[in-house]
Amino acid sequence: MPSNQLPDPNGHRVIILTGSYAGQEGVCLGKSEDGSKWMVSPDSTNDILQMVFDQDFGILINRNN
Numbered sequence: 119m120p121s122n123q124l125p126d127p128n129g130h131r132v133i134i135l136t137g138s139y140a141g142q143e144g145v146c147l148g149k150s151e152d153g154s155k156w157m158v159s160p161d162s163t164n165d166i167l168q169m170v171f172d173q174d175f176g177i178l179i180n181r182n183n
Contacts, residue, residue: 127171131178132158139167143178146171 127146134142144160155168158175169175 124172125177127156127175127177131180132175133178134158134160134167134169134175136169136174137167139163139165144175146175146177 128148130146132144132146134140134144139160139162142160142162144158147157147159147166149155150157150168156171156175158167158169159165160167167174
């Protein structure tokens with residue numbers, strides 16, 4: 119994969135990097151309606167956040183992946 123191309127986070131466990139849920143885990147639900155952001159749901163809530171991948175959240179890597 120070229121260094122300027124990010125992996126697809128859709129369906130992956132993620133770590134939220136910014137905002138009131140920073141440091142919490144969640145799941146990436148897919149792209150927003152306009153395709154400019156990703157929909158992320160933190161584990162601790164039913165909220166769905168619009169976030170920028172690799173800025174507001176990242177794919178969570180653990181030993182079970």
